[in-house]
């Protein structure tokens with residue numbers, strides 16, 4: 001089972017690769033914001049992928065459009081932004097939750 005390390009609080013959780021990051025984080029009581037409930041509308045679930053971006057599910061048009069609308073700074077460290085509600089992983093990764101509520 002893949003693991004996700006959350007840099008905000010140094011917690012590592014096992015995740016179900018068949019379920020989105022957002023649902024895996026919520027199931028594990030990780031405080032991430034969502035308004036739209038995972039429909040790629042609100043953009044609140046954005047995460048920065050610090051390690052393992054090559055293991056992620058591919059970027060779909062709806063996610064790409066929402067990410068562009070958020071006008072995020074381009075990371076200097078080759079990290080990428082993804083919407084937790086639209087992303088799955090098959091291997092271990094490290095993320096930073098941008099709207100961490102902890």
Ligand code: FES
Nearest residue numbers: 038040043045085
């Ligand atoms: S939860 Fe709203 S865009 Fe992901």
